[in-house]
Amino acid sequence: MGSWMRGLTRIIRYRELVRNLVAKDLKVKYRGSVLGLLWSLLNPLAMIVVYSLAFQYILRIPLENYPLFLITGIIPWNFFSGAVIASSEAIIGNANLLKKVKFPLEILPFATILFNFVQLLFALLVFFPAVFWFKTGVTPLILLYLPVLALQFLFTLGVAFFLSSITPRYRDVRHLTEVALMVLFWLTPIIYSISMVPGKLQPLIKANPLTAFITVYQDIIYWGRLPSTEMLISMVLWTGLSLGVGYSLFRRRQRVFVEEL
Amino acid sequence: MTKLIVEVQDLWKSFYIRHNRNDSLKERFISLFDGRRRERREVFWALKGVNLEVAQGEMVGIIGPNGSGKSTLLRVIAGILRPTKGSVTVRGSVAPLIEIGVGFHPELTGQENIYLNASLYGLTRKEIDRIYDEVVEFSGLEDFIDVPVKNYSTGMYMRLGFAIAIQLDMDILLVDEVLAVGDEAFQRKCLAKMQEFKERGKTILFVSHALELVSELCDRAYLLVNGQVILEGVAREVVACYHRGQIPIRHE
Structure with a gap:
């Protein structure tokens, strides 16, 4: 437990570095483009339009207000997949820094996740009004949204610790990650609802940690109902597992980063 | 005393000198079956x-x-x-000037790089605000401080790096x-x-x-x-x- 607290205090003490790293990523990515951050909306927007077309109008999926259903799942998914891909570069991409200056290395994956989280918040700002536009009504359940989001942040952080600490040794992990994300996307009830999954496939879909998060978001926003206890517990367990495994691997491996890069 | x-x-x-370095999971997998492609490690002191x-x-x-x-x-x-x-x-506290300007990002301006670089040493925003003017003055780069450092010459790059390290005032x-x-x-x-x-x-x-x-x-x-x-x-x-x-x- 002590090492966790130390990790946390280091992040707090180096908050200015975190802030500057996130600001750097934002500036480098969006400086010099007129639309700036608006670019980050293009991807979810395209996904929503194309999937609506394919699944609502061609495959005739029986879900009302289908675009709203898509928004609910795609925005947190995009945060997850963007953060995971970027985190595989978190250590190797900053090789020049950690070879020359001593600073807490936890900062690097943390800042990467935070950068992606900022983009998620921006996307929410734009897409959230959609909830009202679809007139499905907002229930007090919406209050659950932020805690669930915070949990997803921690879950993703654990994955980021894990991936960023193995890429210095195995450089092809990044490609594997991309394939894994594609598989994971279709195994997560984002474009279909969990109730549409045949019984035999249910265990497979439910074994996916993202299923827990996405279905909880859908319950809160799209269905307006209380999420199932099963999914809530699953969400918490996955977060604990991810952070526990990810961070302890990271702490063990960080001694050798400098020599592997 | x-x-x-x-x-x-x-x-x-010591460092490992890794001959035939297996840099990927794929190579690691192949080397399980093909001994010739196995990584050899040599210790160098x-x-x-x-x-x-x-x-x-x-x-x-x-x-x-x-x-x-x-x-x-x-x-x-x-x-x-x-x-x-x-x-x-x-x-x-240590200020390593092992290679100057390491924390610099080419797309960021001199000013942004001063803040990024100094925060790498754990300084807070206020502490950086306090040394900022002296850093700029020492570097002599007042006219270029809002230019991305990718447009700096090697000499200018070094000036900025040295100015930051020296003004950090470490022990x-x-x-x-x-x-x-x-x-x-x-x-x-x-x-x-x-x-x-x-x-x-x-x-x-x-x-x-x-x-x-x-x-x-x-x-x-x-x-x-x-x-x-x-x-x-x-x-x-x-x-x-x-x-x-x-x-x-x-x-x-």
Whole structure:
């Protein structure tokens, strides 16, 4: 437990570095483009339009207000997949820094996740009004949204610790990650609802940690109902597992980063 | 007796030289079946039992041929590399100038880079605000401070890096062959600053091939050859000895 607290205090003490790293990523990515951050909306927007077309109008999926259903799942998914891909570069991409200056290395994956989280918040700002536009009504359940989001942040952080600490040794992990994300996307009830999954496939879909998060978001926003206890517990367990495994691997491996890069 | 700021005791540092480096899971997998493609690791000892002591307010030079372990020694003292054996005690904050301007991002302006770089050393925003003007003034880059550093010359890059490191005002400055880049005027400015730094009771470790500078500026010097301290003493004498090629090589 002590090492966790130390990790946390280091992040707090180096908050200015975190802030500057996130600001750097934002500036480098969006400086010099007129639309700036608006670019980050293009991807979810395209996904929503194309999937609506394919699944609502061609495959005739029986879900009302289908675009709203898509928004609910795609925005947190995009945060997850963007953060995971970027985190595989978190250590190797900053090789020049950690070879020359001593600073807490936890900062690097943390800042990467935070950068992606900022983009998620921006996307929410734009897409959230959609909830009202679809007139499905907002229930007090919406209050659950932020805690669930915070949990997803921690879950993703654990994955980021894990991936960023193995890429210095195995450089092809990044490609594997991309394939894994594609598989994971279709195994997560984002474009279909969990109730549409045949019984035999249910265990497979439910074994996916993202299923827990996405279905909880859908319950809160799209269905307006209380999420199932099963999914809530699953969400918490996955977060604990991810952070526990990810961070302890990271702490063990960080001694050798400098020599592997 | 003056306080020892840096204490290095019987320091050994090894690296693996990895022949046939398996850099990917794919290669690792193939090598399970094909022995010829298996990675071979060879141990290389960069530092072999180094002892070094630096007292507060001292300026100590480290000289020696390329590949003798000077930079590795500085990196271990800076806490970037871990000792394989032995111990390193550092009492105070360290500003490693191992390579200047490392935290710089080419797309960011000089100003943004000052903030990013200084925060790498754990400074808060307020602390950086306080030193900002002095950094800019020392670098002499007032007119270029809002230009992305990708448009800087090597000299300008170095000026900014040195200005930040010196204004961080840490207890120990580790300088690794960085003065070679700037023009003469800036070099003089840096040396004067280092002198002032020393007079304020700060400690400097200076790695350089500029032997005249070492004998002129440093109190003491260490001569490192093949990862071992061959000679230690008054800077002028160590440099003179190295110059004459009288290196008493120790055989194992």
